[in-house]
Amino acid sequence: MDTSVSKAGKNAVLGFVVAAALATGFAVPALAQGWWPWSGGGEQQERPPPTPREPVYNDPYTDPYNEPPPPSHGAQPGRSPICLDLERRLVQEGQRGSANVVPQLEAELRDVERSYRTQRQQLERSDCYEYFLFSKTLRRTRKCIDLSNQVEAGRRRMDEIESRLHQLQASSGRSYQDEIVRELARNNCGATYQQQARRQDSGSFGFWEDQESSGTAGRSGFGSLPYATYRTVCVRLCDGYYFPVSFSTLPNHFQRDEDVCQSRCASPAALYYHQNPGAGMEQAVAASTNEAYSQLKTAFRYRKEYVKGCSCKVAEYQPPEGTLPPHGAAAGAAGGWATEGAPAGVDPGQPAFGGGQEELPWSTTTQ
Structure with missing residues (x-):
């Protein structure tokens, strides 16, 4: 009798242990899912709703390989950020x-x-x-x-x-370019834009032109192409050698590129430009005189012969005897001149406004 009672007690204990284990197994996923009635005082724990992602809009007209890079910060002290942004948009419109x-x-x-x-x-x-x-x-x-x-x-x-x-x-979307030019004129971003806006408003693309606009177009090589972008190069006058300054820029920045050119070459140099895309050095003209590069006496001379003492490096440049040093230059080693540094706000490791992937002369080997 005692033996049967003992067996019955053991079976009861074993059954209780099995029941407790099963209850614990079901309770864990139930608690994880938040519907177990004894969890959290009977309150259900709901998952937060998914956060919708904002759609990413990509301009279908933008070509990442042709899009001009933004200008470096502080590249032009005192110039309105509005003007820089409008000029960037004008360049992009011109490349679409x-x-x-x-x-x-x-x-x-x-x-x-x-x-x-x-x-x-x-x-x-x-x-x-x-x-x-x-x-x-x-x-x-x-x-x-x-x-x-x-x-x-x-x-x-x-x-x-x-x-x-x-x-x-x-x-081709030139109406957008017209509007951008007018905005540049209204924000006093340069005389070139104001003159172009007056030509647009007076319908001067036809037969009639006001005297001021006509005179400007006659003196400027880019007067007839107001929306074009240009590549500027620094030409070493003693042998015609040239290196890039800006890959895609606007006429309003020619003076700044001229300053960069003068500060980066010990020998006499001048800024030239040509339309980009669509032209090359054969069509390049001087920014200051509009004289064609092909008419330069030393055009492409560096390809035919080595001109001794003609170099952008201060240590290698030898000015002709009796030549006065340029403004701001001092005598350097080996008979050369030490030119001024980069213009204010210009990072020597960065290209000028609108610069592309091409390297600048101070990071390349010049002759």
Whole structure:
């Protein structure tokens, strides 16, 4: 009897242990899920709702490889941040879509027009017409027929280019560029923008131009291309060697690039610029005189011969005898001149405003 009672007690204890283990196993996930009735005084613990992420908007027109970098902070002391931001937008607008093609077509149109006028004059001087009363008839000679065909081909080509230009200008977003130029003028960001805004408002892209705008366009190589961006290079005048200053910049920054050029070359140097994209050094002109680089006596001379003493390095440059040092320069070692440092606010390790991936002369090996 005692044995049976003992077995029954053991079975009861074993059953209680098993029941407790099962209850504990179910209780742990229940507590984790927050619905166990004895947890937290009967209050359910709800998970916080998911936080929605803000959509990331990418400008579909922005090309990360062509987008100009922002200007370095403090690069131009006293210049309004509004002006810098507007100029950045103007550069970006000029590099979008078909805007890069417009300057190339404009240059091609000028060349075709020049050739067309020359051929017309040659046709008139070649006695190729027979006149009767108020009419003229082409002489059917081989020479006259060839000249007439060339003139007609030139006229057709001009019509094709003008038609394409009209289409591109109507769809290239130039209206945005016009608005940005007007904003630059309203914020007093430079005389160039104010003059361009006046030309836009007076409709001077047609036949009529005000006297001030016409005079400015005649003196400036970039007057007819207000939206173009330019590459500036520093040209060493003794042998024509050049190095980049800015890869994509605006005319308002030419003076600053000129200061950088003068401060980084011991030998006499000058700032030149050409349209970018769409042109090269063959089309570059001096920022101060508008003289073409190709007309420089020493153009590309460094490719043909080594000019002794012609160097941007102070230790290697040897000025000609009797030459006075430039303003702000002092005598340096090895007969050279030690030029001034970089302009105020310019980091020697950074390119000028709008600079691209190209290295500057102080980080490259100059001759």
